[in-house]
Amino acid sequence: MTTHTAACDCGQLSITVEGEPRGVGLCHCLSCQRRTGSVFAALAGFRPPWTVTGQATEYVRTGDQGARFRFRFCPTCGSNVFHTEDGYEDRSVSIAVGCFADPQFPPPSDSVYDIRRHPWVVLPADVEVFERDPD
Template sequence: MKTRTASCSCGQLSITVHGEPRGVGICHCLACQRRTGSVFAALAGFNAPYTVNGRATEYLRTGDQGAQFLFRFCPVCGSTVYHTEIGYDDKVSVAVGAFADPQFPPPTVSIYDNRRHAWVQLPSDAKVFSKDP
């Protein structure tokens, strides 16, 4: 079984996941744009178990449809590394960039496409949703 480790910029916070991602997606919502400082967030979902090393600061955000997401980021360098959805403790979403792996699988889903910057090109086979499905 493949093991991957994602970490923050300074290396203080990391998460190790096992197996292939359940899915890889990008989110163009304004909250993700602000959270990442980029024009979208790239996320990969994994099943538990996973191992976290280091200290994390947490930020709870409620989505448009009421779901609550607990984002974990490094208190030293500020990098967002992973998040979970309240009530779904058997899953974790990890920031794709935190893997620092240019060979990481591409996204297959794009949500909040109504907020996508016009110059962002999606993979041709990506399933696109105007908002959160």
């Protein structure tokens, strides 16, 4: 089975997952823009099992629809590496695509919070676009 390892910039925090992502997407919400320091977040979702190595600091944020997201980042270099949704930790983890440092990683299939997308960000033609979060 294929494994993928994502790590922070300094290498102190990493997460290893098995198989292919269940989905890859972009989020343009203002919280993700602030959290990443970029104009969107690129995330890949995986099912268990996964293995975390190193220490993580957590930040919990409540989303627009009331879900609580638990973000893990490296306390040394500050990289945002992965997050889970409270109540669904045993089903899914979302990992920052950039932390895989793999230019061959699968492209996104969807994009959420398009109402917050910077107008100069051009998406691939086959990406499904949602004005907000479709859930």
